[in-house]
Amino acid sequence: MRIFRCDHCGNALFFENVRCLRCSSELAFLPDRMALCAIEPAEVAGTWRRKGGADPGRWRPCEHTRTRACNFGVAADDPNPLCVSCRQTRRLPDLSIPDNRRRWFRIEVAKRRLFFTLARLGLVDTRPAGGESTGPRFHFLANLPHEPVLTGHSDGVITLNVAEADDDERVRRRLALHEPYRTLLGHLRHESGHFYWEQLIDQAGRHEDFRRAFGDERADYAAALDRHYTHGPPAGWQERHVSAYATSHPWEDWAETWAHYLHLVDLMETASSFQTQLALPGFETEQVPDPFAGAPLDFDSLLRHWLPLTVLVNSLTRSLGQEDAYPFAPSPAALDKLHFVHDLIHAQAAPR
Incomplete structure (x- = not known):
């Protein structure tokens, strides 16, 4: 941002x-x-x-x-x-409960940031005709007795358990699921990936291209998730996937990769707006470019700036005694998947 x-x-x-x-x-x-x-x-x-x-x-x-x-x-x-952002939210929890109102506020902040990036990529309309909305729809719901809410995507609707807006609950789940990274914005970016898989892959008939990059999505999804949560990721998963969860099923590999691409362009836009120059050992001193300014940057140009930028960001957070803000080290195979996402987005819509 x-x-x-x-x-x-x-x-x-x-x-x-x-x-x-x-x-x-x-x-x-x-x-x-x-x-x-x-x-x-x-x-x-x-x-x-x-x-x-x-x-x-x-x-x-x-x-x-x-x-x-x-x-x-x-x-x-x-x-x-x-x-155009608020109209995407179709269901809310009981807002007479003060904690739910606070949670809703925090989630909407993250959702507006997601909207901004999707709009910059030309994936949502900033002024749709007739007062309609484009992009995913959202349900933000709270657990009820005997009715737990699961975060996920189905038929164009992203559902988020509002408990994720509580820092302690989000950290508890991150540790329980052995995840190095878990944020509200990260959740929404990941789930938006499932929405755009339907838009850009399924409805566009790009299944064979997708399968060559990510694997066959026709594999049993429920069984794949059960296997992942029972046995964990396979050995050497880092060689082909951007995260451990990405190994669970090709749909999740896509959604994790999609989220990382949104991390990439948003982080670069932020650094560019501050006129950040990188002078790390082994890299030429250059100012970080705005990925949305002028003609779209080719993927190799993005990568040349993004990788040292993540080193800078992690070094800054470590200096404050915090964990790495970007706790990932994408392999060449994972970067190829990011390249696939980049090419697909820029083939579909011109950045705004």
Whole structure:
């Protein structure tokens, strides 16, 4: 996620900001502009315009802005009361329970970050016609007596157990499942991979290409997961897979690889917005490029910057006494799968 600048005073802004700390301008993220903008009241009550008056667009707040659950704007002529991110969420837990409201807020923050990256890749529409939505739909649900909620994807719907928004519960599950990495954003990126497998592989008839890269997805899925959780990953799994969980089934290998590709482009965009230069031993000193600026970068160019960037990120977190932020070391075979995802995305949609 890149850093933004207040278009009124130039102050640095972050994606979730709602007010500029320098000039006190109200802020909103405008998806159809893909920008966090300083706003002011427009001529029609309840609508906004960008400060300065050069942009003819008009917007209004997402309905969830009232509860501070969202900072996205909605085009004034859009019939949907919700922004393009919030309208993707179709089911929520009981929000009269304070903990569920807090969990929902945290999950929506992660989902808006996912939306941003998918929009930058041209995989969701920032202003769909008729107030509809594109991309996956979401159910955020809480456990009920005798009704546990399992995180997963089915028929275009991503379900997330809201307990994952609690740090202690997420860490407990990470340790119990022997996972080196488990975050809300990571969950959503992984599950979005299942959604886009249906869109980009299944519906497009690319099964043979997929099977050459990831294996035969027709293998019994339930049996594969049972085998994984009973016996763990096979020996030497690091030689072909980006994570241990990716070994469980070709669908999970794809979803894990997809999530890592989103990690890659988002991390590079962040580093580029800070004008980061890498000068690591064995690498030429170069400024990290923005993967979304101009013509799409070829995969080898992305890789040349991304691998040393992960070394930098992990070194910074270790300096703070934290575990590695990116606890993975993709093998050449795993990188080939990332290359497959890269080529497929850029064959389908132009970055926005």
